[in-house]
Structure formats: C-alpha cells, structure tokens
Amino acid sequence: MFKQVGPPLNLSSNKSDKKPLGFIFSVIYVDDLFTNFNHDLKNTEFDLEVFEGNLQKNSLIYDGDQVTHSLLGNPDLQLLNKTQISFGGRPWLIFIYQKSLQKFEELLISSYAGMILFGILLSLIFAYIGVRIRRHYKMLEQQAWQADNFESFFENHPFPVYLLDRQRRFVAVNKKAEIEFGMTANQLAGISLENFLSVENAQMSRSYFQQALQGKAVSYHNWLTQPDGTANDLSIVLVPIANGNKITSVLGIAKNITEKKRVDQELYRSRQTLQLVLDNIPQLILWKDTQGFYQGGNKSLLNFIGLDNIQQLKGKTDFEMPWKEYAQIFIADADIAIRTGQLLYKHQEIQLKTNTGYQWLEISTLPIRGIEGEIDSILYVIDDITERKETEAELFKRANYDSLTKLPNRAYFYHKLENTLLKQARASRNMALMYFDIDKFKSINDSYGHDVGDKVIQEFAYRVSIALRASDFLARLGGDEFILFIEDVKNIVAVEIIAEKIIKIMQNPFLIGKLQLNVSTRAE
Numbered sequence: 001m002f003k004q005v006g007p008p009l010n011l012s013s014n015k016s017d018k019k020p021l022g023f024i025f026s027v028i029y030v031d032d033l034f035t036n037f038n039h040d041l042k043n044t045e046f047d048l049e050v051f052e053g054n055l056q057k058n059s060l061i062y063d064g065d066q067v068t069h070s071l072l073g074n075p076d077l078q079l080l081n082k083t084q085i086s087f088g089g090r091p092w093l094i095f096i097y098q099k100s101l102q103k104f105e106e107l108l109i110s111s112y113a114g115m116i117l118f119g120i121l122l123s124l125i126f127a128y129i130g131v132r133i134r135r136h137y138k139m140l141e142q143q144a145w146q147a148d149n150f151e152s153f154f155e156n157h158p159f160p161v162y163l164l165d166r167q168r169r170f171v172a173v174n175k176k177a178e179i180e181f182g183m184t185a186n187q188l189a190g191i192s193l194e195n196f197l198s199v200e201n202a203q204m205s206r207s208y209f210q211q212a213l214q215g216k217a218v219s220y221h222n223w224l225t226q227p228d229g230t231a232n233d234l235s236i237v238l239v240p241i242a243n244g245n246k247i248t249s250v251l252g253i254a255k256n257i258t259e260k261k262r263v264d265q266e267l268y269r270s271r272q273t274l275q276l277v278l279d280n281i282p283q284l285i286l287w288k289d290t291q292g293f294y295q296g297g298n299k300s301l302l303n304f305i306g307l308d309n310i311q312q313l314k315g316k317t318d319f320e321m322p323w324k325e326y327a328q329i330f331i332a333d334a335d336i337a338i339r340t341g342q343l344l345y346k347h348q349e350i351q352l353k354t355n356t357g358y359q360w361l362e363i364s365t366l367p368i369r370g371i372e373g374e375i376d377s378i379l380y381v382i383d384d385i386t387e388r389k390e391t392e393a394e395l396f397k398r399a400n401y402d403s404l405t406k407l408p409n410r411a412y413f414y415h416k417l418e419n420t421l422l423k424q425a426r427a428s429r430n431m432a433l434m435y436f437d438i439d440k441f442k443s444i445n446d447s448y449g450h451d452v453g454d455k456v457i458q459e460f461a462y463r464v465s466i467a468l469r470a471s472d473f474l475a476r477l478g479g480d481e482f483i484l485f486i487e488d489v490k491n492i493v494a495v496e497i498i499a500e501k502i503i504k505i506m507q508n509p510f511l512i513g514k515l516q517l518n519v520s521t522r523a524e
Helices: 030-041 101-107 113-154 175-181 199-213 258-279 299-305 324-340 386-400 410-426 441-448 450-466 492-505
Strands: 046-052 060-063 078-087 090-098 161-165 170-173 218-225 231-243 246-256 284-289 294-297 344-354 357-369 375-384 431-438 473-478 481-487 510-512 515-517 521-523
Touching (some): 161 175, 175 246, 199 246, 231 258, 410 473, 450 492
Antiparallel strands (some): 046 060, 161 170, 218 231, 284 375, 431 521, 473 481, 510 515
C-alpha cells in the first residue's frame, strides 16, 4: 500500500532540482493489524481467521486462537459468518466463529441478528485497520517534516549536526557537518557513518549507537577520518528521535576538540615543565584556593612537611601544616593579597621548633589571577632563612657581647641604657646603676699570667650572674670592670641587698687549676 505525498515526478526531467535521490517504501504488517485488534477479543466469545486469495493453509495470514477451524473437515466452532473482500488490491477471506454455541443462540433473536453482529465486527476490523494506516502515514509525514525542518533548526548551530537513520546512514546534515566530514549534504545522503571511522572506532561507535536506539542519550569521544586522510578528535552526543514508541532516527551533535586537545597537551607539557622547575628549586612553593584549601606544591615542600605526593597535600589547611601555630598569619596575609591584589614580598618571618633546634622561614604571598582576571588562588614562596638568622645572630653576638664572659659588652650596655632612658621619659620608674671591679686584679694577672687572669674574670662574671634576677642587666665594660643596670627599683634598700649578695658570693676561694685565689669586690 502506497500513499502519494507530493506531485508526480517526471523522471525524464533534466532539471537538477527534480532529480530523485531515492525511494522510500512503507510496509504495513497485516498480521500486526489483526493481532492488535484481536487482543481484546481473546477473552470474548469470537475467533477471527483471515486468508489471502483462497482457503489454503499457506494462504492463512491471521488466526486468532491458533486453531484453523476453517480447514477442519468438521469445524468444532459455530461459523458466525464468512465473507470475501478486497483490501489493498488483494482478496481476503474472513471467517468469524462463535466459541460458545449457547451464547450464540441467545444472541440470535431473529434470523437477522447474525448478520447485524457480523456487520458490527467487520466494521470494527476495518475501522481499526484504517486507524493504523492513518497513524502509519502520520508517522511518515512526521519523518518528512523532521527532514524538511532540519536545516531551519540546526543550520546555524555552532557545532556539526547530523541526522542518521536506524542503519546509521546520513539523512540530513548542517553546513558545519559538511565541513567536518569534507562532503556536501547530497554526497553524504545515504552514506554510512562507518565510512569515516577506523575499525576500532567503528565498533565503539556502533555500541553507543545501539544505546541511542534503545532510547538513551549518550556522549563519547571518537576519531573521524576525513577523505583527505586527516583525523579529527570529536566529542559526540547522540539523541534518539522517536515517533510514538519507536526510535526512527538519531540526532548527532559533534564538537571538534582536536585543537582543544592540542592546547590541553601543550598546557600539560607546560605544567610539567613548570613543575620540573619548581621541584628543583630550594624554596618551598605551595598554593591554595581562595577558600584556604591547598591544591599543590613542589618537591621541597613535600619533603619539608613529610608527604609522599601532591594528592596528600590537596585539601589541607594551614591548621594542618607544620606552621599551624602561625595559621592565622598565613590566613591574614592571604586576605590582604586577595583584597589588594598586591604581592606581599618577604612579608613575614616565623620560627619553627624542630627536633634539632629552631628553623626560620621567610614568607612571600602572591595572588594568582584566573582567565577572567579574578584572583582564584594564593601562591606562597617560603625561604628557609635559618642559616641567615644564625649568621645574623652570630654577628650581633660578636658586636654586642664579650667573647670572654659572654656578657653584654660596653656598646650593648650603652644601647640598653639609651632605650631605657627613653622609656623612663614616658613612664616614671626608678632604676639603679652599680659599678664594680675585681680587687687587686692587676696583681693576680701579673703574678699568674693572663690565662689565669682570664679564668678569674670568667668565674667572677659567672658568680655575679647567678646572684642576680633575670631582669637585671649585667655588662662587662672592659678589663676587670663590670656594670649592673637594675630597672624597677623599689627603694635604695633593694639595691643594697643586691650589692651584699654580690660581695658575699665572692667569699669562697676561686679554684683555678691547682690555685686557690681569694677574690673580692666593692660595689659603687
């Protein structure tokens, strides 16, 4: 059965726009028509049998109860009616049997009841067939409408879009797809998509296409081989197109990601190169997002905090790092960098306690901007300045402390005194200075030599130190001269008590090698 949906086409026409591209055949399965119609009759009192042309077994096209009563010599059911009609250019023999004789007799109130009943059933059959045929033609019209409107829907789509039939043949494509496949729409029409795929890619593509035919929208990556032999990497989405309950075609949307993948690979190589550089510098490098969660770092950083890889670092906060006691400093610096967008260069110094002593770190904080210019992460560059601090401490010690007694020297004493006097000007407090030296030190030095003299000075400085409070400041001015600076003095009596303690602690002899020397002092 065919339906003409357009004007007759003159195949002899030489006009290119009238040249047919192919033919569409529409097939209706008669058995399906009667099966669906008879579905509700199976539990009733009727059985339907249909033959094509003549009453023979090989002419049977439908049997409702799978028992061909018409071919039995003595039918076991009561024949309600028999008729021959012409449908679709073919003769059909239709038999309707009554399953229950008792109910059949009740229905036949008159001789015309059977004819009326048969007429009703026959009308229902042809009405149902007509509905199915109209529904089928409507589906064909919908498919034609989809093809006709494909261009208006997808021609301006930014990605290649194509329509495939159930055999994966091209039905329609937009301009982007023509460029991607390297062929025009007319050239692609009826060609299988597999012509553009390698064997391995075709197998994968078939698997996803079958999922689309099952009604699932799927996405995957595939390589497309063009006629010139070049291959493009595509990100593909397949969308099933249904008419009623049947998937009739599949819409494909492809995005060429070849350039993106090339850029991604370049970016990956750049990141690898950058990571290689970062991993070979001594500074500790690490970065976190604006929420305070660390995202990466270099090898020096991992070694410093005792981690094996970056994944163990990701997601940690400053409160989980070795500098957790300084976490608020790191957070405050990050807030400043985000707010101002400025580099905080060597902005902070922190001291960490280790198993072997202390470690000094100097921190620089740098805001990192994203593609849109917004600050999306914070980079820390941390220098280990322990050696520098130790050198500075040593230089300070040499400049401000006496090498023999380890006490502050004259320069440090004057510096301390100057600062204290400045404070004294702002807050009225009592203070005291006490000067003293070693009695008859020159005689000891001349009699026993400089080595013994130096040891006497060391022992003298030690005894005075242990007699003082932690807040008292004792310095060696030079030779055997010492000065004591006392802050927050309550009264003169307190100063006298300190002087008496210094004098008293010198009463025991100094043991210098095998020598026992009596050493004394006077405080002024």
